[in-house]
Amino acid sequence: MRIAIAGAGAVGHSIASELLDGGHEVMLIERSTENYRPKSIPGIEWVLADACELASLEEAGLQSCDVVIAATGDDKVNLVVALLAKTEFAVRRVVARVNDPRNEWLFTDAWGVDVAVSTPRMLAAMVEEAVNVGDLVRLMTLRQGQANLVEITLPPDTPLAGHRVRDLELPPDAALVTILRGGRVIVPQPDDPVEAGDEMLFVAAAEMEQRIREVVHGR
Structure with a gap:
């Protein structure tokens, strides 16, 4: 897959390295000569240009890319690139990367954004996940708010312990996609048992999150 990344700062640089290791063809677009370091990641196509300029993107061949990642530290730039x-x-x-959570409302399909990634919000979610056992934590918004990736860690006294996945009466527009148990990643099957301490990840519509809480807590 051919992927273009706008912004070769710390975030863009790291993403490029990960994607290259994954076997993708990566193009990194950077307008600052300070961050333009082609020798730092061999195998990546570097372009010294302003990703907000249409002519520069045409010359770089953006039309041949399957994915574009707007990863600069400026939300205005990321929106224009998207x-x-x-x-x-x-x-x-x-x-598109969201640097200021107050700007999240702008990162929608109206601005060409399919997926908005807010680093501050994700870090806050990770903290909540670590300290709030038994509480539902929203990790990521998908498809411009049509669904969310949410997580809940079952407490030691969970009433679900010993139940099978098929026994979970999940609401419509909600799906259990993964169970993390110790060092294992489990793709849940109908007859798999549920255990205390399981970290359960759901994809669900926002209005179904309260229903998921009720199911998990046996209400």
Whole structure:
């Protein structure tokens, strides 16, 4: 898969390295000569250009990319990159970094964003996940708010212990996608048992989150 990343700062640089290790073809677009370091990641195509300029993106061949990641430290730049990628180059998937949580409401399909990743919100969610056993924690919003990835860790006194996955009366528009147990990642099957301490990940519509809480707590 061919992936373009706008912004070669610490975040963009790290993403590029990970994607290259995953076997993808990566192009890194950077306008600052300070961050333009082609020798730092061999095997990546580097472009010294302003990703907000249409002509620069055309010259870089953005139309040949399957995914564009707007990963700069400036939310305004990320929105412009996302909009150009989607509207001018018909890029199939656009992911944008949100630096200021107050700007999250802007990162929607109206600006060409398919997936918005808010680092501050994700860090806060990780903290909640670590300290709030038994509480539902929203990890990520998917498809512009149509669904969320949520997590709940079953407490020691959970009434679900010993029940099978098929016994969970989940509401519509909600699905249990993974159970993390110790060092294992379990793709849940109907007859798999549920245990205290299980970290359960669901994809669900926002209005179904309260129903999931009730199911998990046996209400």
